[in-house]
Amino acid sequence: MSLKEDDFADWYLDVVEKAGMSDKRYPIKGMNVWTPYGWKVMRFIDAYIRQEFDATGHDEVCFPLMIPETEFAKEKDHIKGFDEEVYWVTHAGLNELDVRLVVRPTSETAMYPMFSLWVRSHQDLPLKTYQIVNTFRYETKQTRPFIRVREIHFFESHTCHVSEEDAQCQVEEDIQILERIAKQICLPYTLLVRTEWDKFPGAHYTVGIDTSMPNGRTLQMGSIHHYRTNFSIPYNITYEDENGEHKYVHQTTFGMSERLVGALIGVHGDDKGLVMPPGIAPYQVVIIPILSKKSADEVSAAAKALGDQLSAGGIRVKLDDRDDRPGSKYYDWEIKGVPLRLELGARDIENKVVSFARRDNAEKGTIAISDVVPGVKMLLDVISEEMLARAEEVQRSRIQDVDSVENLPQDKILRFGWCGSDECGHKFEDEQGFKILGTPYRPEPYSGKCIICGKPVDRPAYAAHTM
């Protein structure tokens, strides 16, 4: 699906509301209520994230929400990057606080004072932790559910290593974890090393994780940072090595937010509503019994038995036995994006089959009732693969090579030569209104000239309008 800006904004808000993902009527701008269906989706994503981090030797932790100003201010670039968008707690009861408290916009400054206590020896390393929490950032721009909010649900992993090389290996592991998470949600993405002026405040370098939305803009879903010793020095996180020498740890972080939900809505949705990737769909299958006066009891019992069978087979299934017309139910579940609809009526029972309809491509057919569990599983796998393949194809088609600033396509991701200088980069951004997303994390063959100064370059830069 491809949409103009206004159409996308209307479509997005409409779908989020009608599918029951979020209620934005809570009386604080940018702080929305997770309604049951939306929260189910987020929980399935979180569950998968937990599984991935646990399996790669990370320990889940949970740090306090508040950070004393004295700790928050220790890393100068970091505070400069965040001080305009943090919430402050200045009072407690009737008293003004001596040391004001920051409501975390991210948790480096909460965690690292403790890391300096936890890490003493090289045997304590690597330290690999993560947490899934809410953070707060005072957004002044237009807010939008999941995409730009002031209370952000996200995960953040924080690691400490003996050397820059070890930390670099962690970045590679993070990318593998990302690959698996993205596959589960059928989301394509690009890995681009951000410009110096756009990297995370305090980072050595930042890898942005972007995806492409139907209005032609890119959405940053998360990022991976290599900090080197930029934080361990001000927070004094040191270890004693084999030779008794004290050294600063090298650190990384990796985080992705509820924007994953915004991305899956935008990337997969269509004019009928959401399309949920089977991997994180709260309901992978919905069963609609087709009742008639004569067959009501028989069909109801068969539908119930079918639901139990699928459920026992490990499939997340919803039996919609509301007293409503089938057509009306179809529309309801299509808006919510349930990947597979099963219809069961007297005709199907007679033929020993169940009818199905795929949400992603509207394909219909039947499955033998004797073979229903493996049949449904296979269909869900196929749906997942095809959703990812289609989304990847769309993303590829949105990337366009350009070699001049004349007539830049406004709804594409531009690939072009950039010498890497701040001067040319800023000139391009200021004059063209595009944001430079960065240069590929994985080198890709390229030869061209800087689009501004004409100097020969051997790697491309990417730019786009961003959400």
Added chain:
RNA sequence: GGGCCUGUGGGCUAGCUUGGUAUACUUGUGGCUUUGGGAGCCAUUGACCCCGGUUCAAAUCCGGGCAGGCCCA
């Protein structure tokens, strides 16, 4: 940071200029009926953002507050 606009049942909306019983659709609830793509009929619940002012009378006019949206830097 500067400017503009808007708040009416759960949702969407008419009424506001020119003050006088608040409108339609949708949703919710109960019933009858129906069920292979949003059926129909009957009954019914439900609102003027808050505070103050003007007035016989305020959704409507005025002031302030709160909330939301848009545009520009």
